[in-house]
Amino acid sequence: MRADDPVRRAVMPDATLIDQATQVRLNAHAPYSNFKVGCAIRSVEGNVYVGCNVENVAYPEGTCAEAGAIAAMIAAGDTRIAEVxxxxxxxxxxxxxxxxxxxxxxxxxxxxxxxxxxTQGATQVTQVGALLPGQFTAAHMAE
Structure with missing residues (x-):
């Protein structure tokens, strides 16, 4: 990935993931709900990608912060998440x-x-599997 890539440029190299999620949250476009969300993802390669929610007046057409960060990761060529x-x-x-x-x-x-x-400093740590037990996977599509 190029050093001048705008996705990478938005990331603070020495900051924690929460710090980076906090910073990108400020860019959220949430004029309808006023509920701003920020997300930072570290890939298994060690790169950090950020995303914020982007609302649209046609509510289902908005984008969540997590989806934005995942899209940035995939667009940059990384494919696996190590931490969120x-x-x-x-x-x-x-x-x-x-x-x-x-x-x-x-x-x-x-x-x-x-x-x-x-934003007040409370945190909770969990795992992807705990958030989505019984998840749908590609294995369900095999015949």
Whole structure:
């Protein structure tokens, strides 16, 4: 990946994943819900990719922070997630939505850690497998 890549340029090299998720959260486009979410993903190669939620007036057409970070990772050529951090301004740490849980499971192992945080400093750590037990996988499509 090029050093001048805009996805990589947005990442602070010495910051923690939560710090990076916090920073990208500020860029969220959430004029309808005012619920800004930031996500940072570290790939198994050690690269960090960030995403924020992007709402659309046609609500189902928006994009979650996790989906944005995953898309940036795939676009850059990495394919596996080693660690995830998600932050939102809420009273308790917010887990990824159901769709994002499935997206994370596509690119992460079940024991991949996910740190969920609030802007007030509360955190909760879990794993992809705990968030999506009984996940649908490619094995279900085999005949």
């Amino acid at each position: 951090a998600v932050i939102a301004g809420s009273p308790a740490p917010v887990p990824p939505c159901g769709g994002c849980r499935q997206k994370l499971a596509e690119f992460a192992d079940g024991d991949t850690p996910i740190t969920m945080a609030t």
